[in-house]
Amino acid sequence: MSENLVMSVIDRNKERYLEEVMELLRIPSISALTQHRGDMRACAEWLRDRLLAIGLQRAEVMGTAGHPVVYGEWMHPEPGRLTVLVYGHYDVQPVDPVELWDSPPFEPQVREGRLYARGAADDKGQVHMHMAAVHALLSQGGELPVNLKFLIEGEEEMGSENLDEFIAANREMLACDAAVISDTSFFAAGVPSITYGLRGLTYMQIDVAGPSSDLHSGSFGGAVMNPAEAVARIITRLKDEHGRITVPGFYDEVRELTEREREEFRRLPFDETEYAESLGVPELWGEEGYSTLERVWTRPTLEVNGIWGGFAGEGSKTVIPAEAHAKISCRLAPYQDPDEIASLVEAHVQEVCPPGVRARVVRMHGGKPALVPLDHPVMGAASRAVERGFGKPPVFIREGGSIPVVATFDALLGVPTVLMGVGLPDENAHAPNEWLLLENYYNGIRSAAALYEELGCL
Amino acid sequence: MSENLVMSVIDRNKERYLEEVMELLRIPSISALTQHRGDMRACAEWLRDRLLAIGLQRAEVMGTAGHPVVYGEWMHPEPGRLTVLVYGHYDVQPVDPVELWDSPPFEPQVREGRLYARGAADDKGQVHMHMAAVHALLSQGGELPVNLKFLIEGEEEMGSENLDEFIAANREMLACDAAVISDTSFFAAGVPSITYGLRGLTYMQIDVAGPSSDLHSGSFGGAVMNPAEAVARIITRLKDEHGRITVPGFYDEVRELTEREREEFRRLPFDETEYAESLGVPELWGEEGYSTLERVWTRPTLEVNGIWGGFAGEGSKTVIPAEAHAKISCRLAPYQDPDEIASLVEAHVQEVCPPGVRARVVRMHGGKPALVPLDHPVMGAASRAVERGFGKPPVFIREGGSIPVVATFDALLGVPTVLMGVGLPDENAHAPNEWLLLENYYNGIRSAAALYEELGCL
Numbered sequence: 001m002s003e004n005l006v007m008s009v010i011d012r013n014k015e016r017y018l019e020e021v022m023e024l025l026r027i028p029s030i031s032a033l034t035q036h037r038g039d040m041r042a043c044a045e046w047l048r049d050r051l052l053a054i055g056l057q058r059a060e061v062m063g064t065a066g067h068p069v070v071y072g073e074w075m076h077p078e079p080g081r082l083t084v085l086v087y088g089h090y091d092v093q094p095v096d097p098v099e100l101w102d103s104p105p106f107e108p109q110v111r112e113g114r115l116y117a118r119g120a121a122d123d124k125g126q127v128h129m130h131m132a133a134v135h136a137l138l139s140q141g142g143e144l145p146v147n148l149k150f151l152i153e154g155e156e157e158m159g160s161e162n163l164d165e166f167i168a169a170n171r172e173m174l175a176c177d178a179a180v181i182s183d184t185s186f187f188a189a190g191v192p193s194i195t196y197g198l199r200g201l202t203y204m205q206i207d208v209a210g211p212s213s214d215l216h217s218g219s220f221g222g223a224v225m226n227p228a229e230a231v232a233r234i235i236t237r238l239k240d241e242h243g244r245i246t247v248p249g250f251y252d253e254v255r256e257l258t259e260r261e262r263e264e265f266r267r268l269p270f271d272e273t274e275y276a277e278s279l280g281v282p283e284l285w286g287e288e289g290y291s292t293l294e295r296v297w298t299r300p301t302l303e304v305n306g307i308w309g310g311f312a313g314e315g316s317k318t319v320i321p322a323e324a325h326a327k328i329s330c331r332l333a334p335y336q337d338p339d340e341i342a343s344l345v346e347a348h349v350q351e352v353c354p355p356g357v358r359a360r361v362v363r364m365h366g367g368k369p370a371l372v373p374l375d376h377p378v379m380g381a382a383s384r385a386v387e388r389g390f391g392k393p394p395v396f397i398r399e400g401g402s403i404p405v406v407a408t409f410d411a412l413l414g415v416p417t418v419l420m421g422v423g424l425p426d427e428n429a430h431a432p433n434e435w436l437l438l439e440n441y442y443n444g445i446r447s448a449a450a451l452y453e454e455l456g457c458l
Numbered sequence: 459m460s461e462n463l464v465m466s467v468i469d470r471n472k473e474r475y476l477e478e479v480m481e482l483l484r485i486p487s488i489s490a491l492t493q494h495r496g497d498m499r500a501c502a503e504w505l506r507d508r509l510l511a512i513g514l515q516r517a518e519v520m521g522t523a524g525h526p527v528v529y530g531e532w533m534h535p536e537p538g539r540l541t542v543l544v545y546g547h548y549d550v551q552p553v554d555p556v557e558l559w560d561s562p563p564f565e566p567q568v569r570e571g572r573l574y575a576r577g578a579a580d581d582k583g584q585v586h587m588h589m590a591a592v593h594a595l596l597s598q599g600g601e602l603p604v605n606l607k608f609l610i611e612g613e614e615e616m617g618s619e620n621l622d623e624f625i626a627a628n629r630e631m632l633a634c635d636a637a638v639i640s641d642t643s644f645f646a647a648g649v650p651s652i653t654y655g656l657r658g659l660t661y662m663q664i665d666v667a668g669p670s671s672d673l674h675s676g677s678f679g680g681a682v683m684n685p686a687e688a689v690a691r692i693i694t695r696l697k698d699e700h701g702r703i704t705v706p707g708f709y710d711e712v713r714e715l716t717e718r719e720r721e722e723f724r725r726l727p728f729d730e731t732e733y734a735e736s737l738g739v740p741e742l743w744g745e746e747g748y749s750t751l752e753r754v755w756t757r758p759t760l761e762v763n764g765i766w767g768g769f770a771g772e773g774s775k776t777v778i779p780a781e782a783h784a785k786i787s788c789r790l791a792p793y794q795d796p797d798e799i800a801s802l803v804e805a806h807v808q809e810v811c812p813p814g815v816r817a818r819v820v821r822m823h824g825g826k827p828a829l830v831p832l833d834h835p836v837m838g839a840a841s842r843a844v845e846r847g848f849g850k851p852p853v854f855i856r857e858g859g860s861i862p863v864v865a866t867f868d869a870l871l872g873v874p875t876v877l878m879g880v881g882l883p884d885e886n887a888h889a890p891n892e893w894l895l896l897e898n899y900y901n902g903i904r905s906a907a908a909l910y911e912e913l914g915c916l
Binding site: 199201203210211212213215216217218219220221222223224225226228229231232233235236239241243275279280281282283284285286287292295296299301303304305306307308309310311312315316317318319320321324325326327329331354355356357358364365399400401402 | 657659661668669670671673674675676677678679680681682683684686687689690691693694697699701733737738739740741742743744745750753754757759761762763764765766767768769770773774775776777778779782783784785787789812813814815816822823857858859860
């Protein structure tokens with residue numbers, strides 16, 4: 001189908017798509033609350049029915065140990081075509097405090113160009129963009145430029161507990177060449193963005209044990225190493241005063257940014273002073289030699305997530321604690337391995353543990369980083385698709401957190417993932433008055449259709 | 459009275475004194491429990507009556523905002539005599555868990571040369587030693603070799619909340635040349651000991667504030683200084699790896715031990731390996747250049763009494779805490795001032811506080827150290843008295859903790875305090891089955907009588 005044709009079909013069907021997405025948003029699919037189990041099922045069935053209605057050859061509600069998964073596919077009879085997997089989720093966050101909503105969370109309303117409803121941005125509204133794109137492409141009696149599969153889960157807001165097992169058990173069904181997710185945000189309003197990198201994570205607990213019971217600091221102060229002091233000493237030996245992690249081997253697999261990447265980040269509208277003010281800190285701080293965006297998006301970190309030991313009540317208690325603890329975690333740059341980093345940290349903790357106490361490192365959990373290099377063909381296709389959808393080229397950004405399913409797609413399906421969301425930073429995704437900019441929703445449908453076309457040309 | 463005479467009077471009255479101290483121990487004078495308020499009063503009145511019965515010229519139960527104080531005195535009509543103040547306390551610790559007592563806590567029992575009862579060692583048994591000594595000296599129609607005053611409080615086990623105010627309000631009545639307290643312990647069984655030095659204390663809380671709320675460590679890790687890391691960095695900058703406190707000016711007023719003191723400590727029966735094992739630590743640790751006893755008794759310390767910030771629950775939470783805290787305290791060597799040290803630490807905390815966070819130091823409380831130099835005349839008198847009472851010279855030891863009333867006597871009455879207790883390290887002072895060695899009780903009476911005589915000769 002010619003570019004002009006599909007875009008004009010989308011334009012003609014704007015009202016219809018809006019009505020349809022509002023229908024989807026009316027289903028209170030809150031995965032975390034058991035009283036909504038029926039709504040979850042109803043939402044999955046609505047999606048299945050709708051996937052069939054827009055022309056998919058197969059669509060099913062498939063069981064898991066938790067809420068069901070919706071799967072659908074459109075496969076060209078001729079082999080050899082590129083296959084694209086669209087992932088999204090139909091479950092939403094709870095709505096409390098519901099009294100802070102200006103309109104009821106499950107009664108979608110358009111106000112000032114925004115579509116207000118729980119799930120509008122995260123993620124039912126964005127899932128629906130892809131369904132509308134498929135409708136536009138197939139409704140003219142045509143075919144899709146790629147093989148397309150939909151994987152829409154119902155437990156993303158609960159940590160996707162059963163997803164990895166589902167994907168592992170259905171690898172063949174889900175086999176593809178690339179995955180697409182629209183569940184991320186623009187860098188800022190009016191700045192279409194493609195997220196091409198995510199940090200990984202490895203999380204540990206450090207337990208330091210000293211005397212067999214708490215000691216009176218008067219009678220024993222000066223005789224033994226204090227575990228709370230020891231845990232502080234250990235933490236201080238993990239990172240230097242320039243923000244550089246001092247664990248030997250820590251940076252071995254970390255690659256420097258390309259000049260193009262640094263240039264992309266430098267061009268973004270980012271005000272360090274405003275950012276510091278919004279966080280409430282007197283100044284920003286981090287690894288020397290990198291900008292703030294480079295640090296939070298691309299550089300590995302080591303953070304203390306919690307620390308405790310001894311007396312924390314009101315007043316004073318003159319005690320040498322028997323033990324002290326810290327939760328620490330590293331955000332990982334692409335190519336770092338969570339298990340290897342945990343081993344390095346563990347060895348270093350033992351190395352720097354002061355005399356007179358014993359340290360133990362307990363591994364909690366981890367997740368791999370993800371990166372699709374900017375010169376990867378799918379990135380070029382995504383960039384052109386966003387430009388066609390929004391009328392301007394996207395910026396390429398990364399995210400400091402993780403989207404675990406991206407690492408799962410990489411590990412279990414061996415494919416890169418394009419993160420092409422159209423949310424905005426202040427969309428209230430997990431708060432009252434969640435909204436999606438209608439303009440982004442429509443242009444998101446255009447981008448999705450364009451993406452299938454661009455990928456079909458690779 | 460000749461030495462032989464008073465000692466023989468004590469010997470003759472052993473049964474009588476034992477019966478009497480058991481009567482005193484039968485009164486359940488638990489200051490912390492309101493249901494024993496009547497017993498507290500009864501105990502104070504028992505002491506008042508007994509002080510009069512043994513020949514004091516004045517004895518009164520005097521009110522405070524809490525439990526009453528018992529005051530008594532014997533003053534020679536001729537001016538110019540040395541005046542000695544005997545301090546003790548008639549309140550005792552609670553008895554829980556009472557089921558662990560082999561005999562009821564307020565039914566005193568002698569087993570294998572030990573007097574078992576709550577308060578036997580801490581402190582009613584030891585208070586009674588002084589009363590028995592006075593009885594022995596006065597019962598022969600003689601007079602005391604010094605002016606003697608008794609100050610027996612009822613709130614020591616609750617922190618002596620009202621004692622300072624009582625002493626300040628009754629300075630003239632309590633005026634004296636030296637104070638004596640028998641509420642300490644021997645270094646070991648069979649090793650009579652005089653405690654001639656106590657450490658002071660200054661206690662602070664460090665509050666570190668970073669971002670205005672907890673931040674997601676994925677989205678923000680690398681952008682800001684982490685308050686939990688900052689508090690660890692601050693703590694690590696307060697002491698070096700040789701156990702030496704790095705706060706500028708901290709050691710300015712600290713005096714080195716004399717060779718005689720080091721020699722006294724070296725001669726004590728102290729096994730470092732056994733001590734480490736009893737504490738459950740893999741090895742002892744502290745300031746280089748000092749023995750363990752020197753460190754805990756005489757050297758100032760800086761200990762972390764508590765540390766907390768961020769997530770301390772089960773599992774993992776990827777958060778950068780908005781704030782973190784530590785309780786720290788310094789034990790002080792003689793001549794160090796709690797307020798001055800707190801000021802030095804506070805300034806240093808500000809100096810070493812990392813960028814990107816704000817630190818605040820809140821002062822909690824403090825207490826002055828105490829020291830009676832070994833060459834002070836009262837120490838010579840006490841040494842001779844203990845030798846006369848126990849048949850061997852005492853060792854001179856110090857204590858790492860504080861006995862706040864000693865600093866109060868120094869500050870408000872301007873007098874040195876002789877700490878001449880006869881407890882033993884395993885006497886269960888605050889635990890079930892508290893006991894006092896009968897032999898120490900009797901020899902303690904002899905030492906008390908000898909002390910008054912020795913002080914009378916100064």
